[in-house]
Amino acid sequence: MKVQSTTTQQDDHFLISDYDYKSTNIEKNGDKYIAKPQITNFKFKTDTRIPKLGVMLVGWGGNNGTTLTGGILANKFNITWNSRRGTHQPNFYGSLTQSSVIKIGTCNTEEVFVPFKDVLPMVNPCDIVFGGWDISSLNLADAMSRAQVVDYDLQQKLRPYLEKLVPLPSIYYPDFIAANQGDRADNVIPGNNKLEHLNIIRKNIADFKQQNNLDKVILLWTANTERFCVEDPNVHGTAEKLMKSIESSHPEISASTIFACAACLEGCSFINGSPQNTIVPGVIELAEKAGVFVAGDDFKTGQTKFKTCLVEYLVGAGIKPKAIISYNHLGNNDGKNLSQESCFKSKERSKKTCVDDILESNKVLYPTEEELNIDHTIVIKYCPETGDSKKAMDEYIAEIFLGGRQTFAVYNVCEDSLLAAPLIMDLLLLCELFERIQFSKDSTEFQRFDTVLSWLSYLMKAPKSESGITTINALSRQRAMLENLVKVCAGLTVDDNLRLEVRYG
Numbered sequence: 440m441k442v443q444s445t446t447t448q449q450d451d452h453f454l455i456s457d458y459d460y461k462s463t464n465i466e467k468n469g470d471k472y473i474a475k476p477q478i479t480n481f482k483f484k485t486d487t488r489i490p491k492l493g494v495m496l497v498g499w500g501g502n503n504g505t506t507l508t509g510g511i512l513a514n515k516f517n518i519t520w521n522s523r524r525g526t527h528q529p530n531f532y533g534s535l536t537q538s539s540v541i542k543i544g545t546c547n548t549e550e551v552f553v554p555f556k557d558v559l560p561m562v563n564p565c566d567i568v569f570g571g572w573d574i575s576s577l578n579l580a581d582a583m584s585r586a587q588v589v590d591y592d593l594q595q596k597l598r599p600y601l602e603k604l605v606p607l608p609s610i611y612y613p614d615f616i617a618a619n620q621g622d623r624a625d626n627v628i629p630g631n632n633k634l635e636h637l638n639i640i641r642k643n644i645a646d647f648k649q650q651n652n653l654d655k656v657i658l659l660w661t662a663n664t665e666r667f668c669v670e671d672p673n674v675h676g677t678a679e680k681l682m683k684s685i686e687s688s689h690p691e692i693s694a695s696t697i698f699a700c701a702a703c704l705e706g707c708s709f710i711n712g713s714p715q716n717t718i719v720p721g722v723i724e725l726a727e728k729a730g731v732f733v734a735g736d737d738f739k740t741g742q743t744k745f746k747t748c749l750v751e752y753l754v755g756a757g758i759k760p761k762a763i764i765s766y767n768h769l770g771n772n773d774g775k776n777l778s779q780e781s782c783f784k785s786k787e788r789s790k791k792t793c794v795d796d797i798l799e800s801n802k803v804l805y806p807t808e809e810e811l812n813i814d815h816t817i818v819i820k821y822c823p824e825t826g827d828s829k830k831a832m833d834e835y836i837a838e839i840f841l842g843g844r845q846t847f848a849v850y851n852v853c854e855d856s857l858l859a860a861p862l863i864m865d866l867l868l869l870c871e872l873f874e875r876i877q878f879s880k881d882s883t884e885f886q887r888f889d890t891v892l893s894w895l896s897y898l899m900k901a902p903k904s905e906s907g908i909t910t911i912n913a914l915s916r917q918r919a920m921l922e923n924l925v926k927v928c929a930g931l932t933v934d935d936n937l938r939l940e941v942r943y944g
């Protein structure tokens with residue numbers, strides 16, 4: 440695709456697009472709103488040179504880590520495999536960047552769509568170099584067998600590639616994850632000195648980058664869900680305080696926060712795929728100083744994706760959700776870890792907050808704070824027989840016309856890691872892309888996006904936003920935000936769906 444326009448310029452290194460952003464400023468006058476449409480000029484500058492990307496996963500030997508690594512290798516080497524359903528070709532289904540399309544315009548009256556990944560230059564997932572850590576020493580071939588996610592025949596075909604990959608020893612603070620994880624922790628960095636731990640992780644990152652001749656590295660936490668750390672401004676509040684707390688091996692510094700700090704200090708962006716409060720204010724300040732991004736929290740894969748879609752539909756239709764009751768049972772190691780109350784609490788929080796802004800937006804349905812307090816219940820049970828095929832059963836009860844009720848009972852089988860792996864890949868590819876985009880408002884100097892990368896909220900259950908910016912959970916709005924940004928950077932027109940060119944030529 441090539442854009443021909445007077446508002447875009449391209450040379451060997453950069454694509455610059457000029458965009459008049461139309462928004463509406465609202466002023467409140469008593470009980471009236473005064474709406475004032477306005478136009479602000481933005482320029483977006485995208486570095487079109489594709490770097491050699493390395494990714495380090497924390498929890499590499501887990502279900503997600505092995506499924507992602509194996510899945511990408513299957514695609515890279517075009518490995519086919521057999522199951523009782525026949526012969527399978529590898530694909531990237533479930534990946535926004537690789538398998539979804541974006542409308543770029545109309546040809547006569549036909550709408551034209553291209554793959555998301557083709558709108559701006561992006562890293563090819565098959566070119567990513569993977570590395571990482573795990574508290575379990577199994578090589579990735581054995582870890583993939585343990586995970587019981589991938590078809591047996593594919594596991595066998597991937598074995599020669601995966602058995603060479605062995606996770607680095609990791610930091611293990613037993614107090615932060617479930618006690619039942621202790622029996623797999625045989626690959627642990629010794630000692631209790633948190634500063635030494637930080638320095639070892641930093642060295643691991645630097646060595647990985649140098650040994651693989653990488654342009655950049657991104658770190659992503661896909662290890663077990665930790666309990667929340669007890670956040671204290673004196674411990675976590677600034678970069679300086681956080682570093683002091685690490686030096687004194689403060690008990691409320693989690694392993695995930697050490698990894699986030701190490702990433703920032705090595706100039707790498709950090710993504711938190713679990714719900715816990717890893718990205719404390721001190722981490723954000725470190726990231727800001729290093730000019731890298733942080734993004735979180737918790738991958739939005741099956742049940743929550745659906746929830747933020749269904750509730751958006753109901754509220755958008757003027758129907759009033761009154762209760763959401765979510766049961767989950769799962770039998771993978773994630774479920775085993777979540778069977779401990781402290782870890783479950785982290786997950787409960789991120790699963791519960793995901794519809795708040797959707798309800799709050801509609802004051803017709805929810806005129807008071809009290810009414811916003813709907814019955815939203817989360818139950819998670821560990822049932823080993825279920826394996827990685829998580830069952831999510833949700834009942835949505837909504838109030839309709841004249842006091843009637845509309846009830847949905849949804850049964851959602853989420854093959855957890857087969858949904859998570861492509862999503863993790865998208866997070867990495869998009870985070871890398873955002874590192875190459877700068878913007879300028881009203882002809883000021885070009886600058887990077889905010890440190891907290893809320894642009895990735897489509898992929899996050901509890902999206903972390905820049906301070907002062909409200910979080911958007913509604914799935915279609917999150918997707919439109921990403922799609923439109925990519926289009927604007929490429930110099931394409933943002934779609935408002937009026938379709939006037941088709942209706943009135």
Ligand code: NAD
Pocket residue numbers: 497498499500501502503504572573574575609610611612616623661662663664665694712713714737738739740741771772773776855856858859
């Ligand atoms: P998993 O238990 O299979 O894998 C986690 C891995 O992390 C294990 O191999 C474990 O040994 C390792 N680990 C634990 N503590 C570690 C540490 N301190 N350092 C390095 N490694 C450590 O779990 P999973 O199914 O791969 O999920 C990973 C995370 O992603 C979980 O927190 C889960 O809640 C989150 N998540 C998963 C999904 C999904 O759909 N799969 C969705 C949202 C969030």
